[in-house]
Amino acid sequence: MKKVLIIFMALATFAVTAQNKNSERKENRKEMKANLTPEQRADLKVKEMTLALDLNATQQQKVKQIILKAENDRPATRPNRGEMTDAQKYEAKSAMLDRRIAMKKEMKEILTEEQMAKWELQQRHRGGKLKAKGEQKRKSRK
Numbered sequence: 001m002k003k004v005l006i007i008f009m010a011l012a013t014f015a016v017t018a019q020n021k022n023s024e025r026k027e028n029r030k031e032m033k034a035n036l037t038p039e040q041r042a043d044l045k046v047k048e049m050t051l052a053l054d055l056n057a058t059q060q061q062k063v064k065q066i067i068l069k070a071e072n073d074r075p076a077t078r079p080n081r082g083e084m085t086d087a088q089k090y091e092a093k094s095a096m097l098d099r100r101i102a103m104k105k106e107m108k109e110i111l112t113e114e115q116m117a118k119w120e121l122q123q124r125h126r127g128g129k130l131k132a133k134g135e136q137k138r139k140s141r142k
Helices: 002-035 038-053 057-073 086-110 113-141
Strands: none
Touching: 038 057, 038 113, 057 086, 086 113
């Protein structure tokens, strides 16, 4: 019985330390993103898009300008949605959708049809991941 108890305690210790490392990694990623300038974030996004969509040099320059403009227009801090009124929530959502529509129009002018299809698929996939993450956070709060 002692051996079983010792093995159980050892496994529990390993499980706890493994979970702590994962949360530390997430915090480090958030800090790194927060410390980047809008130009650096735009540059990284363009490089990711170049890898995914096989952009040429002129497309890279144009996309970088669009993303840089979007990064500069983005608010520095997101307001707490719990403290917002319904009208403020509507205005924030409307403004965000307007920015997305404008970006999509600009991207359509730059990307080929095939690249545009890939980009839209990435946007949908990204939205799904963010939605799932938000639902997960809400469940953990309850």
